[in-house]
Amino acid sequence: MLRNLFASAVLLSLSTLSLAHEYKTGDLMIDHPWARELPPTSPTSAAFFILHNHGDQEDRLLGASTPIAGKAELHTHVHMGEVMRMQKIDSAAIPPHGMTEFVPGGNHVMLFDLKQPLKAGDSFPLTLEFEKAGKLEVQVKVETAPPGHEHQGH
Numbered sequence: 001m002l003r004n005l006f007a008s009a010v011l012l013s014l015s016t017l018s019l020a021h022e023y024k025t026g027d028l029m030i031d032h033p034w035a036r037e038l039p040p041t042s043p044t045s046a047a048f049f050i051l052h053n054h055g056d057q058e059d060r061l062l063g064a065s066t067p068i069a070g071k072a073e074l075h076t077h078v079h080m081g082e083v084m085r086m087q088k089i090d091s092a093a094i095p096p097h098g099m100t101e102f103v104p105g106g107n108h109v110m111l112f113d114l115k116q117p118l119k120a121g122d123s124f125p126l127t128l129e130f131e132k133a134g135k136l137e138v139q140v141k142v143e144t145a146p147p148g149h150e151h152q153g154h
Helices: 002-020
Strands: 022-025 028-036 045-053 059-065 069-080 083-088 092-094 098-102 108-114 123-130 134-143
Touching: 022 134, 028 123, 045 059, 045 069, 045 092, 045 134, 059 069, 092 098
Parallel strands: 028 134
Antiparallel strands: 022 028, 028 045, 045 098, 045 108, 059 092, 059 123, 069 083, 069 108, 123 134
């Protein structure tokens, strides 16, 4: 009985770890990199994640790259009059003991000239380059809806 309880606890902790989908480099943690599933004919997409800085100094995301796209750029959305437009940015600051979100309608990594369709359940590598923490490769999960919104409207 005790052996079964212990085995169940180990399996539960392992499954929780696999769902975490976090990456760490230096004082930075990258939380749940994801991209939305798109029609197979879409030539562009975007990658999203949350950057946490657990250190005492600001760091900056300087760029990104992936083999599944011809080009990857850091972008944000800005209001121009009554219209929301995407705009390329050179970097994104991650404040000490703070976070910076890359989310739909905000900062994101724009992926141009996709070489393959993004299908739910797939994943692809994305290399993030930071000013202080250096480069880190993460796996971006392709999902049908933003994380935490799977049951929205039900």
